[in-house]
Amino acid sequence: MIEDDERLSGMVAAYLRPHGFEVRHAASAQAGMAMLRQGGADFALVLLDLMLPDADGLEVCRQIRTLAAPLRSIPVVMLTAKGDPFDRVIGLEIGADDYIPKPFEPRELLARLRAVLRRPPLASEQPQTLRFGHLEIDPGARSVRLAGEARALTSYQFDLLVALAGRAGRVLSREQLLDAVKGQAFDPFDRSIDVHIGRLRAAIEDDARQSRRIITIRGAGYVFAAAHD
Numbered sequence: 001m002i003e004d005d006e007r008l009s010g011m012v013a014a015y016l017r018p019h020g021f022e023v024r025h026a027a028s029a030q031a032g033m034a035m036l037r038q039g040g041a042d043f044a045l046v047l048l049d050l051m052l053p054d055a056d057g058l059e060v061c062r063q064i065r066t067l068a069a070p071l072r073s074i075p076v077v078m079l080t081a082k083g084d085p086f087d088r089v090i091g092l093e094i095g096a097d098d099y100i101p102k103p104f105e106p107r108e109l110l111a112r113l114r115a116v117l118r119r120p121p122l123a124s125e126q127p128q129t130l131r132f133g134h135l136e137i138d139p140g141a142r143s144v145r146l147a148g149e150a151r152a153l154t155s156y157q158f159d160l161l162v163a164l165a166g167r168a169g170r171v172l173s174r175e176q177l178l179d180a181v182k183g184q185a186f187d188p189f190d191r192s193i194d195v196h197i198g199r200l201r202a203a204i205e206d207d208a209r210q211s212r213r214i215i216t217i218r219g220a221g222y223v224f225a226a227a228h229d
Contacts, residue, residue, distance in 0.1 A: 001025050002032030002060065003049040003079065012047070015106045021113070023047075029055035033063060040071040044117055050080035050091070058094055065095040065152055073142060075116045075155040079104075092195040097156040099192075116156065130165050132226070135204055135213065137165055144204065151203045156181060157196050161204070164214060164224035173221035197222060 003009045004027050013023035024043070026032035029052045036043065046064065050057035057078060065072050075097040091099045097116050100109060130137040134147040139162055144151040153161065163180040164172060172180075174193050201211050215223050 001047040002029065002052065002057075003047070004028065004051075004053050005049070012106070012109070016110065016113075019110055028053055029057075029060045033060065036064065036071065036074075037067070040067075040074070043074060045075045045077060045113060047113075048076055048078050048096075050078055058091060061091070061095050065154070069143065069150070072152050073155050073158060077112060077116060092192055092199075095152075095154050095199075097154050130162075132165065132168070132213065132224075137161060146204055153200070153203055154196075157200055157203075160193070160196050161200055164222060168224045168226040171217050171220050171223045177222070 001009055001012060001023050003012075003025065006025075006027065009023070009025045009027075013025065016023055024035060024039075026035050032046075032048075036046065048057050048060060052060065057080070061076050061078065064074065064076060076095065077098045077100060078091045078096045079100055079102060080091075081102045098112050100112060128139075130139070136145045138144075142155075142158055144153055144158065144161065159181040160177060163177055177193055197214060201214055205211050205213055213225055215225055217223055
């Protein structure tokens with residue numbers, strides 16, 4: 001947990017501990033990044049404050065997404081006192097897996113952390129490498145390559161890609177995609193799936209504005225094209 005509010009960090013750690021979480025705390029961006037680099041393999045998730053004394057949380061999230069694998073795909077959940085939906089969109093676009101505004105209910109925080117960490121069913125159903133032209137998706141290694149070049153995705157975005165590619169040629173609604181990657185009931189007001197689709201297109205398409213792999217089916221959802229040039 002990278003958060004400069006010592007009182008909040010203590011409360012979060014105390015609440016999560018009985019639920020199976022061990023919280024390591026850093027009060028600054030610099031300390032948090034150092035902790036992550038030194039013990040990254042021991043961490044399952046980063047809980048990141050948007051407003052830190054020495055850096056913007058969005059910039060910290062960007063830095064995490066530039067780290068070497070597997071650290072760059074570690075789930076990041078952002079905390080912020082700001083309630084502006086624009087901030088949430090920015091956070092998702094630069095690589096956050098979820099976004100929780102302060103103040104928050106501890107039970108909601110726990111539910112969101114569990115949802116982010118929950119392994120999606122389709123990931124375990126597709127152990128073999130999925131190949132679509134120049135695109136290679138390895139669910140076991142949780143890696144994506146396009147024409148041999150590694151592509152950086154968040155844990156959420158990777159799960160979303162596997163959900164789509166694992167059922168290539170089949171139209172999946174937002175409800176089905178959210179259920180596959182979160183394992184929870186569909187929220188009709190949750191439009192984060194569209195933001196993540198945009199990030200996926202930027203990572204795996206030759207031209208994200210003219211998507212040939214992830215196709216929008218108006219009024220129905222999305223489909224991953226089974227064949228590519």
